[in-house]
Amino acid sequence: MPLFDQDNKKVKWEQFLKSGNRIFIGSNAAVPNALIDDLIADSAKLHDIETVHILTLSDNKWATPEHKDLFKVNALFIGGKNIREAIAEGRADYTPSFISDIPRLFRENVLPLDAALIMVSPPDEYGYCSLGVSVDIVSSAVKSAKYVIAQINSKMPRTNGHSFVHVNQIHAWLKADQTLPVLAQPSIDRVAEQVGQYVSMLIEDGSTLQIGIGKIPEAVLRYLANHKDLGIHSEMISDGVIDLIRSGVINNRKKTFHKGKAVLTFCMGTQRLYDFVDGNPHVEFYPSEHVNSPVNIAKNDNMVSINSAIEVDLTGQVVSDSIGYQFYSGIGGQVDFVRGASLSKGGKPIIALPSTTKDGKTSRIVAHITEGGGVVTSRGHVAYVVTEYGIASLLGKSIRERALELIRIAHPKFREQLLKDVRKNYWVPEYQESSPTSVPELGEIELKKFTFEEINYYLRPLAPADERRLQEFFYSHTKETLIMRYNHHATQMTRENACKLVSVDQHKDLALCFTQRTNLADVIHAVGRYYFIESHNCGEVAFVISEHKRGKGMAKTLLDEIIKIATLRDLDKLIACVRRDNAAMLKVFEKAGFIRKHSEEMDELNLELQLTATTIAEIEEQS
Numbered sequence: 222m223p224l225f226d227q228d229n230k231k232v233k234w235e236q237f238l239k240s241g242n243r244i245f246i247g248s249n250a251a252v253p254n255a256l257i258d259d260l261i262a263d264s265a266k267l268h269d270i271e272t273v274h275i276l277t278l279s280d281n282k283w284a285t286p287e288h289k290d291l292f293k294v295n296a297l298f299i300g301g302k303n304i305r306e307a308i309a310e311g312r313a314d315y316t317p318s319f320i321s322d323i324p325r326l327f328r329e330n331v332l333p334l335d336a337a338l339i340m341v342s343p344p345d346e347y348g349y350c351s352l353g354v355s356v357d358i359v360s361s362a363v364k365s366a367k368y369v370i371a372q373i374n375s376k377m378p379r380t381n382g383h384s385f386v387h388v389n390q391i392h393a394w395l396k397a398d399q400t401l402p403v404l405a406q407p408s409i410d411r412v413a414e415q416v417g418q419y420v421s422m423l424i425e426d427g428s429t430l431q432i433g434i435g436k437i438p439e440a441v442l443r444y445l446a447n448h449k450d451l452g453i454h455s456e457m458i459s460d461g462v463i464d465l466i467r468s469g470v471i472n473n474r475k476k477t478f479h480k481g482k483a484v485l486t487f488c489m490g491t492q493r494l495y496d497f498v499d500g501n502p503h504v505e506f507y508p509s510e511h512v513n514s515p516v517n518i519a520k521n522d523n524m525v526s527i528n529s530a531i532e533v534d535l536t537g538q539v540v541s542d543s544i545g546y547q548f549y550s551g552i553g554g555q556v557d558f559v560r561g562a563s564l565s566k567g568g569k570p571i572i573a574l575p576s577t578t579k580d581g582k583t584s585r586i587v588a589h590i591t592e593g594g595g596v597v598t599s600r601g602h603v604a605y606v607v608t609e610y611g612i613a614s615l616l617g618k619s620i621r622e623r624a625l626e627l628i629r630i631a632h633p634k635f636r637e638q639l640l641k642d643v644r645k646n647y648w649v650p651e652y653q654e655s656s657p658t659s660v661p662e663l664g665e666i667e668l669k670k671f672t673f674e675e676i677n678y679y680l681r682p683l684a685p686a687d688e689r690r691l692q693e694f695f696y697s698h699t700k701e702t703l704i705m706r707y708n709h710h711a712t713q714m715t716r717e718n719a720c721k722l723v724s725v726d727q728h729k730d731l732a733l734c735f736t737q738r739t740n741l742a743d744v745i746h747a748v749g750r751y752y753f754i755e756s757h758n759c760g761e762v763a764f765v766i767s768e769h770k771r772g773k774g775m776a777k778t779l780l781d782e783i784i785k786i787a788t789l790r791d792l793d794k795l796i797a798c799v800r801r802d803n804a805a806m807l808k809v810f811e812k813a814g815f816i817r818k819h820s821e822e823m824d825e826l827n828l829e830l831q832l833t834a835t836t837i838a839e840i841e842e843q844s
Contacts, residue, residue, distance in 0.1 A: 222255060222395045224259060224263075224394070225393065225394055226392065227388070227389070232393055234267070237335075237336055237368045237370065237393060238267060240266075240267050241268075242270055242335035242336065243270075243272075243273060243332065243334055244271070244335060244336045245272075245274065245327075245337040245338065245359075245366060246272050246274040246277060246283070246338050248274060248275050248277065248357050249357065249457075249489055250354050250401045250487070250489050251340045251352070251353055251355035251359065251487075252277045252340070253339060253371070254399060255395060255399060256340075256370060257338070258282075259395060261283075264291050268291060269293055271292075271294075272292050272293070272294050272295065273295045274296065274298075275298035275320070275358060275551070275553075276298050276299075276301060276551075277300070277304070278404070279301060279302070280303070281301050281302050281304055282303070284312075289312055293313075293314075294308075294312070295313070295314045295316055296315050297318050297323055297358075298318075298550065299551050300551075305549065316332075317542065317552050318551075319557055320357070320509050320552075321509060321557045324361030324509060325510070327358075327361050327362055328364070334367070335366065335367050335368065336368040337362040337363055337366035337370070338370050338372075339359055339362070339370070339372070339386075340352075340355075340377060340399070341371050341373055341386055341391075342377040343373055344373075345379075348387050348389070349385040349386070349388075350373065350386050350387075350388065351377065351385055352384045354377070354378060354380065354401065354487055355487040356382070356383065356384045356486050356487060356508055357486040357508070357509045358508070360383065361508055361510060363390060368392040369386070369390055369391050370391070370392060371386075371393075372394070372399070373397070374399050376401060378496070378498055378499035378500070379499060380499070381501065381506065382504075382507050383508060384506045384507075401495055403491045403492055404490055404491065406459075406461070406491065407435060409436055409443070410436065411609075411665075412576075413440045414443075415609035415665055416573050416575065417437060417443060417444050418440075419607045419609075419612050419666065419668065420441045420527060420571060420573050420607050421441055421445055421448075422668060422670060423569055423612065424445065424451070424525055425523060425567075426448055426450055427449070428448075428523040428524070428525045429452035429454050429473075429475075429476050431454060431528075431554075431562070433527065433528065434457065434490075439459070439460075441527060441573070445465060445470060446470060447470075448470055450472060450474050451470055451471045451475075452471065452472075452473040452474075452475060452521065453483035453485065454479065454484045454518060455483075455484070455485050455512075455558075456486050456513060456553070456557075457487050458483070458504075459489060459490040459494065460490040460491055460493060460494045463497050466483065466503065471483065477521055477522045478517065478521045482503060482505045483503060484507060485504070486508065486509050486512045513554050513557040515561040517561070518561025518562065519561045519563075519564035519568070521565055522565060522567055523566070523567040523568065524569075525568065525569045526558035526561065526562035526570045526571060528570075528598075529541065529572070529574050530572050530574045530598075531543070531544055531574075532590065533587070533606055533627065534587050534590050535586070535587070535620075535623065535639065535643050536600045536623055537606070537627070538590060538598075538599065539599075539602075540594040540595060541598070542595055542597050543593065545592060547593075555598055556597060556602070558570070559598050559603070560602060563602060570602060571605045572598070572603055572607070573606075573607040574606075576609055576610055577632050584632055584635040584639070586630065586631035586632075586635070589642075603615050603616075607630070608630045610629070610630045610667075611629060611667060611681075612630065613627050613630045615627075617741075622686060622688075624639075625649070625653070625686035625688070628656055628657060628685075633658075633659060636656035637656050640655075640656045653724065655724045657684045657685055658725070658727040659682070659727060660682045660731065662785070662786040662789045662790070663681075663786070667681055668681045673770075673773040674773055678775070679737075680734070680778065681734065682725075682732065683723045683733065683750075685723055688716060688720050690744070690745045691714070691719045691723050692716065693744070694744075694745040694746075694748065694765075694767070698767075698768070699768055729753050730750065730751065730753050731783060732750040733749050733750065733782060733783065734746075734747060734748045735747035735770075735778075746770045747770060747779060749762070749776070749780065749783055750763055751763070751783055751787065751795060757794075758792055758794075759792055759793055759795060761795075761797065761798070762780070762783060762797045762810075763797070764779065764806060776805075776809045777813070780809060780813050781813070784836060785836075788836045793832060794829055794831050794832055795815075795830045795832065797810055797815060797828045797829075798822075798827055798828075800826075801826055802824075810830075811828070814830050815828035816828065
């Protein structure tokens with residue numbers, strides 16, 4: 222496979238390169254392996270060629286020990302065979318960079334490029350080749366390098382957007398067909414599925430998404446089938462978007478930037494994905510400096526960024542490029558999209574990760590960052606952290622509140638230790654005695670979505686992190702509501718009292734709430750609970766609903782859930798004590814089957830519901 226110049230004359234590498242030069246190697250699924258092989262075969266007089274690149278799906282032979290005198294590897298993102306090992310062994314370097322900044326490094330000669338080795342499609346009748354599945358930083362390398370040397374591959378898709386390079390920009394080329402590397406769709410395990418479900422609940426209809434690759438992103442996409450009018454503005458896409466685009470779930474109609482188009486910089490997946498983007502007018506590829514620009518990202522209203530992490534500490538710091546001192550991946554586009562989503566009107570930056578390492582022995586929610594670990598995304602940038610145990614909302618939260626939110630979504634076996642650890646360093650008060658507990662009877666996803674009068678609400682357990690929310694809920698009540706709930710005019714809800722009410726042993730007692738999300742805020746509108754009375758194997762039920770949310774069905778729904786859970790826990794009965802003048806609450810209880818009982822108090826009524834094996838079926842039939 223000879224190398225030719227623009228005049229179709231055979232040329233040698235030494236006409237373009239000399240020892241000590243710096244070359245760029247094409248990215249992701251567009252690594253020009255035939256060019257690398259030809260360079261190695263024709264390199265007798267060359268030494269110490271620095272290679273710069275991001276992720277490369279290849280055997281990456283330039284990073285093997287046998288070629289250490291020819292190539293010096295400088296990875297701007299770590300990944301692919303041999304690269305991570307070369308860096309760990311000190312034979313290669315890692316240069317941390319935001320993807321959006323890398324074009325500037327080339328353009329302003331911070332990392333001047335002597336040559337860019339790229340892969341393109343054959344030219345069309347007008348002389349334009351396509352960068353195909355990897356425009357990303359390849360586009361800027363083409364513009365900045367002294368020489369552009371291309372592998373022309375007939376198997377490279379022709380993608381739309383700003384993906385084209387004219388033949389007069391290419392100084393040398395060789396023709397070599399190369400099947401693009403494929404990434405099989407990952408198998409979705411239970412943990413990834415649960416994380417995906419929780420993340421999908423944060424995505425509203427009409428949102429624009431940035432999403433990556435792997436188990437969790439694929440799981441998120443699987444749970445978006447019932448969403449409407451979603452858009453894509455993402456560094457990359459994988460196979461998971463294909464069916465959502467074909468079905469019209471992703472139609473880009475509500476986008477406010479590049480409306481009507483799915484916008485990305487590269488794609489990786491199976492051959493089905495490469496065939497899908499080939500000539501597809503609805504999917505456009507743009508350079509990283511355009512797609513990853515936080516300013517451009519923020520032009521999309523309701524922008525949702527979904528990224529992963531290696532660990533998150535209890536203040537919200539995100540480590541995602543190293544495991545301790547071992548560099549593992551890179552900064553990539555995470556900060557670009559987190560910042561862009563933060564600036565977007567209605568935007569949501571999300572960090573999603575399993576609560577533990579694969580073996581389950583180590584928590585990925587940590588009291589302090591592992592020594593050597595590097596913070597990629599600061600504690601000031603993160604709005605949501607999601608694990609298989611729920612959603613932690615961090616924006617605007619104090620260190621104390623953040624710690625409690627993150628402990629709530631940590632694996633249960635690590636929660637007590639995390640609470641102990643956090644007391645050593647952060648301002649979690651001594652009266653906060655217990656770590657969060659779960660309500661398994663709600664299901665694996667302890668979050669249920671309900672719609673009342675076309676507004677979405679979420680039913681979930683109360684948790685220690687709700688201390689301030691419960692205070693706000695209390696102080697929103699009228700004097701009349703407080704009298705109905707507490708049978709006296711309660712005037713204060715201290716933090717200590719709020720802490721006691723939200724720090725519930727949910728395995729014994731039960732405390733549920735209805736919340737409404739207004740973009741990044743989570744407001745409590747209703748609370749229902751029972752206190753377990755062991756001597757009678759029963760629970761005493763209590764409710765309070767915001768005045769402006771009454772009559773919508775929240776009380777009935779809360780009571781139905783409480784009855785179901787109490788029945789599953791084999792309680793014999795539920796009891797309640799209600800003021801005689803609280804007609805609305807009496808109606809809710811009696812509709813649920815509670816019977817009035819004798820009361821010695823003149824202003825109160827006692828009610829009782831016997832629980833049987835058929836109770837749950839009866840509730841579901843009524844619903």
